[in-house]
Amino acid sequence: MAGQSLNDSLVRWPSKSLTDIPYDLFTSKAQYELEKEAIFKGPAWHYLCLRVEVLNPGDYVVSHIGETSIIVVRNEQKIIKAMVNRCAHRGAMLCQKRRGTTRKFSCVYHAWSYDLDGNLTNVAFSKGIKNQGGMPGDFKNEDYPLRRLKITEFCGLVFGSFDENVPDIETYLGPDVSAKVKRVLNRPVKVIGRNTQVLPNNWKIYMENVKDSYHASILHLFFTTFRLNRLTQSGGIIVDESGGNHVSFSVLDKDMSNKAYEEDDVRSDNSKVKLADPNLLEGVDEFGDGITLQILTIFPGFVLQQVRNSLAVRQVLPKGTDRSDLVWTYIGFEDDDEEMDARRLRQANLVGPAGYISMEDGVVGGFVQRAIRGVTEDHSIVKMGGEEANSMESRVTESPIRGFWKKYRALTESFNL
Ligand code: FES
Numbered sequence: 094m095a096g097q098s099l100n101d102s103l104v105r106w107p108s109k110s111l112t113d114i115p116y117d118l119f120t121s122k123a124q125y126e127l128e129k130e131a132i133f134k135g136p137a138w139h140y141l142c143l144r145v146e147v148l149n150p151g152d153y154v155v156s157h158i159g160e161t162s163i164i165v166v167r168n169e170q171k172i173i174k175a176m177v178n179r180c181a182h183r184g185a186m187l188c189q190k191r192r193g194t195t196r197k198f199s200c201v202y203h204a205w206s207y208d209l210d211g212n213l214t215n216v217a218f219s220k221g222i223k224n225q226g227g228m229p230g231d232f233k234n235e236d237y238p239l240r241r242l243k244i245t246e247f248c249g250l251v252f253g254s255f256d257e258n259v260p261d262i263e264t265y266l267g268p269d270v271s272a273k274v275k276r277v278l279n280r281p282v283k284v285i286g287r288n289t290q291v292l293p294n295n296w297k298i299y300m301e302n303v304k305d306s307y308h309a310s311i312l313h314l315f316f317t318t319f320r321l322n323r324l325t326q327s328g329g330i331i332v333d334e335s336g337g338n339h340v341s342f343s344v345l346d347k348d349m350s351n352k353a354y355e356e357d358d359v360r361s362d363n364s365k366v367k368l369a370d371p372n373l374l375e376g377v378d379e380f381g382d383g384i385t386l387q388i389l390t391i392f393p394g395f396v397l398q399q400v401r402n403s404l405a406v407r408q409v410l411p412k413g414t415d416r417s418d419l420v421w422t423y424i425g426f427e428d429d430d431e432e433m434d435a436r437r438l439r440q441a442n443l444v445g446p447a448g449y450i451s452m453e454d455g456v457v458g459g460f461v462q463r464a465i466r467g468v469t470e471d472h473s474i475v476k477m478g479g480e481e482a483n484s485m486e487s488r489v490t491e492s493p494i495r496g497f498w499k500k501y502r503a504l505t506e507s508f509n510l
Pocket residue numbers: 180181182183184185200201202203204205
């Protein structure tokens with residue numbers, strides 16, 4: 094169409110295959126609008142916050158689903174509620190603070206106020222002044238609540254959805270992924286740190302990255318150099334039936350040989366460098382199963398991380414076609430002692446925006462985004478480990494990425510804008 098840039102069109106997939114991923118999925122504005130409706134307002138569960146962040150009546154957190162600001166609050170009856178952070182009057186952002194404790198939400202614009210269930214409780218000057226002005230006689234506060242969301246809680250994680258028909262969370266995750274969430278989040282947690290990282294790329298490029306066990310020991314030199322994660326370690330990949338959720342895990346390297354990496358000409362020389370303070374990598378087998386690394390994702394944008402004793406949840410938030418926010422919350426357990434607190438904080442240096450084993454992810458997403466600008470004729474090749482999106486023992490695979498696209502296609506291709 095005249096005057097319309099190519100990237101304003103919906104994306105056409107070259108085939109039914111999950112191995113050819115069109116690059117304009119990451120740049121098309123029309124596709125981004127489709128995602129807002131089909132995924133972010135669709136039958137999916139979106140991570141909002143931790144239970145511990147809204148523990149007492151009146152405790153609230155402002156979170157997001159897609160680009161929509163959401164208030165999560167515990168009401169007077171101690172039930173967690175979530176509603177859109179947008180005043181019912183003329184749409185002002187109601188709550189400006191990131192978190193806190195309150196008895197009501199009051200809009201700064203014209204002072205309409207709402208209780209902790211999102212009911213409109215007061216309209217300033219609703220009766221007018223001196224019998225003049227004011228709202229019409231048939232105006233009822235109860236007709237104008239904040240827009241409410243469906244909520245669920247799983248292992249201390251709070252999820253929300255705009256879609257009443259979303260399946261229950263354990264069905265949504267499948268039994269194997271559910272079990273791996275339970276493995277880590279097996280008792281009450283506490284927050285030990287936060288940061289938000291601005292990514293110079295589409296949200297889906299980050300989700301591909303975090304599901305990509307192929308790159309980890311190649312891109313992140315720290316991993317191989319200090320033998321934290323190598324593809325020669327034993328472990329496995331789980332992809333749930335829907336494709337959207339995955340787990341990658343590995344156990345500590347017993348085979349310290351460098352042979353596989355040398356044979357494939359992968360940068361992995363570990364003979365000369367040593368950490369001045371090896372304490373950074375000193376870990377304890379706190380879950381009793383020898384698994385030192387477990388990365389788990391829930392569709393569309395949630396990550397649960399265990400890297401040694403560094404535990405964190407990550408929330409990926411789209412901010413337009415070529416930018417996203419990655420919100421990190423570092424956690425420990427309520428019953429951690431001082432030594433464990435210190436260990437978790439020390440190991441938190443491994444991850445995050447400047448993490449020894451994660452800083453390259455922010456950069457490489459930008460490399461992709463810059464190289465695919467304006468490209469509508471080409472696609473990536475996601476064939477490592479076959480063409481399916483199945484679970485497997487080998488981590489030399491892109492199976493979880495194919496799973497992401499399987500779920501993505503199921504939601505977006507059946508949706509009529
Ligand atoms: S926009 Fe909130 S009170 Fe008017």
